[in-house]
Amino acid sequence: AQKVTQAQTEISVVEKEDVTLDCVYETRDTTYYLFWYKQPPSGELVFLIRRNSFDEQNEISGRYSWNFQKSTSSFNFTITASQVVDSAVYFCALSEVSGGGADGLTFGKGTHLIIQP
Amino acid sequence: DAGVIQSPRHEVTEMGQEVTLRCKPISGHDYLFWYRQTMMRGLELLIYFNNNVPIDDSGMPEDRFSAKMPNASFSTLKIQPSEPRDSAVYFCASSHSGQVNRELFFGEGSRLTVL
Numbered sequence: 001a002q003k004v005t006q007a008q009t010e011i012s013v014v015e016k017e018d019v020t021l022d023c024v025y026e027t028r029d030t031t032y033y034l035f036w037y038k039q040p041p042s043g044e045l046v047f048l049i050r051r052n053s054f055d056e057q058n059e060i061s062g063r064y065s066w067n068f069q070k071s072t073s074s075f076n077f078t079i080t081a082s083q084v085v086d087s088a089v090y091f092c093a094l095s096e097v098s099g100g101g102a103d104g105l106t107f108g109k110g111t112h113l114i115i116q117p
Numbered sequence: 118d119a120g121v122i123q124s125p126r127h128e129v130t131e132m133g134q135e136v137t138l139r140c141k142p143i144s145g146h147d148y149l150f151w152y153r154q155t156m157m158r159g160l161e162l163l164i165y166f167n168n169n170v171p172i173d174d175s176g177m178p179e180d181r182f183s184a185k186m187p188n189a190s191f192s193t194l195k196i197q198p199s200e201p202r203d204s205a206v207y208f209c210a211s212s213h214s215g216q217v218n219r220e221l222f223f224g225e226g227s228r229l230t231v232l
Binding site (some may be wrong): 107 | 160
């Protein structure tokens with residue numbers, strides 16, 4: 001069965017610090033997709049990134065970067081030079097594609113990131 | 118292009134009452150999902166549809182919960198009778214099977230409080 005673990009329940013850092021959010025996943029499929037979503041205080045879920053299991057290249061988007069390592073089943077998310085607006089709950093999620101269906105996403109419990117001014 | 122639209126945004130009801138949550142997926146999307154978010158359990162998949170047909174309802178907590186999708190542009194999640202432990206934010210999401218990446222587009226959620 002698929003599972004996503006975000007061991008960090010809450011992280012608090014001071015603005016401008018770098019912060020890494022950990023995500024470890026479990027799946028028996030060889031083909032799968034990994035996602036990160038952001039949930040700001042307003043409550044909506046905002047898509048950040050998707051990565052398929054065959055693409056282990058790290059990705060950088062502005063202050064955000066993602067490190068995908070199949071060897072450790074991890075898909076970590078780093079925010080560089082954090083800002084107060086980054087304060088939110090961040091969810092890592094996994095989608096298996098066995099059977100060709102969409103399956104929906106299995107989410108981790110989320111990491112509440114607090115950026116203090 | 119409109120996103121996933123959910124209504125109501127907030128609902129407060131008393132235990133025992135029927136609750137109906139509504140969702141309009143993004144036009145052209147053939148998958149629709151209902152999720153529930155609570156502090157204790159996080160985001161849980163309740164049920165999902167493909168081309169209006171329920172595919173997996175194993176996440177539906179119990180018989181008090183039911184979901185329908187009468188057409189491609191509308192779905193409902195009904196709780197009857199409601200209980201205080203049903204208090205949560207209910208999200209609807211949709212996706213398109215042509216997307217390789219399986220991205221889900223979420224609505225803004227319906228916050229349900231059962232007193």
